[in-house]
Amino acid sequence: MPRKTLMTLAIATVIAVGGAAFAQPKVVSYPGLGMEPGTVGGTLTLSLADSPPTFMYYGQIDNNTQTLTGVVFDSLVEFNLETYAIEPALAASWDVSADGTVYTFHLREGVKWHDGTPFTSADVVFTYTQIITNPEARAGDAAQFIYTVDGEQRAVTFDAPDDNTVVITLPAPSAAFLLQQRFPMMPKHKLLAYSVEGGAAQAEINNAWSTDTPLSEVVGTGPYKYDSYVAGQKVGLVRNADYWKVDTNGTSLPYAERLDYLVVRGNEAQAAQFLAGNLDTLNISGAQFPDFKSREVAGADFRVITSPALFGSPPHVAFNFDDPTFGAWFSDVAFRRAMEQAVDRQRIIDDVYNGLAEIPGTPTAPADGTFYEDTKSLMLPFDLAAAGAALDALGITDTDGNGVRNVPGGKDLEFSLTYNVDSGTFTDMATIFQNDFAKIGVKANLVGVSGSALLGTGLAGDYQAIIIALGNQPDPELRKPIWQPGGSLYYWHRATQPAEPGGAPNFDAMATWERRVYDIFDQGTTLVDQDARVALYKEWQRLNAVNAPVIMVAKPANIAAVHDRVGNYVYNLGVIPGYNPVPLYYVK
Template identity: 25%
Template sequence: MKKLWILLLCLLMLILAGCGTDTNDKVSYALEAEPASLDPAMTTGLAEANVQAELFEGLTRLDKDNQPQPALADRWDLSADGKTYIFHLRPGITWSDGTPITAHDFVYSWMRVIDPSVASPNAYMMFIIDGAEAYNKKKGTADDVGIKALDDQTLQIRLKNPTAYFLNLTAFHCYYPVPEACVRANPDTWAANAGGFVGCGPFTLETWVHSSEIVVKKNPAYWDVDHVRSDYLDFPISESQSTRLTLVESGQANMMVEPPPAEQQRLESMGLYQVAPYLGTYYYVFNTQKAPFDDVRVRKAFALAMEREGLVKHIVRGRKEAAYAWVPPGMKNPATGQDFRKEGGNLQEENVKKAKELLKEAGYDEAHQPDVTILFNTNEMHKAVAEAVQAMWQENLGVHAELTNQEAKVYLASRTQGNYQVARASWVADYADPMTFLDVFADEENDAQYHNKAYADLVGKAKEEKDPGRRMEYMHQAEQILFDDCVLIPIYYTTQPFVVQPYVKGYHWSPLGLIDLKEAYIEK
């Protein structure tokens, strides 16, 4: 009887051990937010983009050197004037349901992004295509847009001007094709649930338990399926940094981003803490149309009262760098070989005395202080930064700022609709060029509700300019206007701290903030 009990006990321990380590058999990335949608045309967040990168693919896909490589297109031709691309699709490529992918799918998908009735927040990403901006702004017709299927296998794209980074854009999520039949049948829900989901990437959507977990499965119809190393990827979801870290350390996940800063030293000693390069800026954005920040003097006062170095060193950590301009380091001026940020220098300063003077000049004093609320999305780090900024403004300006946090979907809607005064935000490069930052505030419908014709004109000139040196100069001038008008407060240039178990192999972090798990696997 004793031997039987020992045998049963051992069997029970094996069962429990199997339950506890099951996730170690597959790559499991703890997602930092519930995706608002998996529709590539309609999302802007990294949580969405990281899942979409496994479910979809563009004409190109970025390699480990962040260079665009043939993907759904196996080759392309470029006209002598640099304005017309002819993409040749791979023979035999299909959607995950086996339906052929054609050039007409790209025409439908890209035209959908710029269709004004769709109101895609990514439409501006396609404005380099001839006629796209005019159509989106109802100043031109769909027939005038330079997107055309020459036949089922051949896509012709006509650009407004030669664009060196266009092939990089074709790897970006809003350039992914989407299944027209699914979108038309269920326009609001086709990308919101696993049932009936159709994609074209290395994986397809298996299950989606909202606010809990997403599981994707290897797509046998994918053209490059032989290089997909994992049968499944698991994306448990939590907005809590601490919870995501617990998932990794307990074996219920094996990767996560942005661990709590206080855990950095401990995780480094365990060999779990890594930092990837990241072209991005964490900032506070003003609603320039809503009091008190409709007065540039007030905006400048609050910006001057910021203290970045201590905030980054003691709260943010993660080897971040305090930011005093919009465009981050890491992008070179091809005309000079110099870093764009180093050339432009700092564009914002810290000066409490001047801040107080400006606030007084705007009509505020100790007896009459502005009512201010800081908006941020639910996250321990965003909360910690907001509390630090709240303390700075109280100490330096005598202004008490209220704090309001919202779940990610609500927060994004509030920013888009201008339902805030000052809000936390971050922007990560969509491609490795300063234009990806400057374009943000040139759009008529930007979060800051900012409209300056001189700024927009300079951005427009930079887009049209062929001479690389002059093009960069236009962008430097535009960035200066952005700070003359004090549209934002840059806080730090981002890095990508992450925690990963040493047995996870084959993944790649892009400096654009995306993780590519196509070839990721668990080393046995």
């Protein structure tokens, strides 16, 4: 017999009023976060760092598109905002077979797309089979649904026995499977023509919903609907009055009648817009904290909020293992460990983040007590003399007396260091790195690119060294595309990636430690024993620390400024699927 896995929330049945069927509601309440029932009405004005390149979440990895997707689309399951536990969303409940391989999702009844079309199991199966597992979808996750069992690769299958039921069958049990299923669901009736099922090539899905698409075509099931778009200026959204979430008073969410996302590039410009009253909330950096806090203390009409960063994005420095000039050195752990000693983490924490950060020691968040392994003792401290000596030992010395070290063969060790020019934090960080590297005879030429182009630059391999921040999530399995060699976001060693989308990774290109990391993530997918999974992922964190595929820099705190007119504010990165407090914000 299957074991029943139901979240005990206040979920009502379908009701009918005047002949119109309403969606099966989900009652949400987070008193532990200081949230209270709000009132419907008003406009909230938020910010985007740049214009979205597409409205199609799976067509491109982009923070701006992800932020908008979070308020327009829903997933089968979502995070509890307070406990981070997985609970029902578009799936009202689910059953799991006794052997842990068959998940039967019972969809929330009465949910409709923004154009009035019913949301059904056909949409769910379509989203998984035609988009998420499509190896050509730029922001898909095909690898997650291929399991290695007894040395063979086997695929997850998806079935829809009726309109309200989805059955997902795994080749083997997976402890993190539910946690992973926070993918935004997409409308089959709008996207069929861009899919293989509809006769298109696999890559065509990336062309769906370009920014010149009529907004009436871009429909979700989420709390807001697209209303207007002016490139480089603003994205407007209006409240979905038929949304399926309600508060404890029975008031339908979301509260705000309208969301306006202003496109404001750069930290300083965003701060100016907030201080002028043109933005209601703003995520700020440690460098901005003293100014904002002093204004709050002096009686400004906003408050500054700080909190530990579970989902935060710790920056790191990566060297391109595949660089045609210096790849042989960048891929050498001895070189990376030498350069690690030229990274002054404490200065960056003190001077760039104003102390509102910590040394991370690992890609896993310290706030995540389950998987976090404190590897700070395995990291090499800032020591320019030791860094220079380590480079000497590699034969990288200044042979021509020009102040820049030469690699064997005579070429100056001079490379580009790419960073987000829109971020004052990253700009300051890059300058510190450049100056400290110069002190040991390493010349770094700063190359600033827009924040919206930074990750794409890394994924294209169009850099030599780069500063990037990639977020944490509660289970390392969720970061598999980043940290498993051959993963779609394992951008510093692209030679490990499959020759063809969806194929096997290039094991021959992996170092011994990389192959071990690959196996850890592969085994972690199908292990059910949580203690065994924790042991594996802690081993990975130790391997990460001593091999330094990237040099972890700092783990900043979450800091936000919020105008007093905004109620129920909870810090929101905006890009974490299944974590969306915005529908609960209200205008006082």
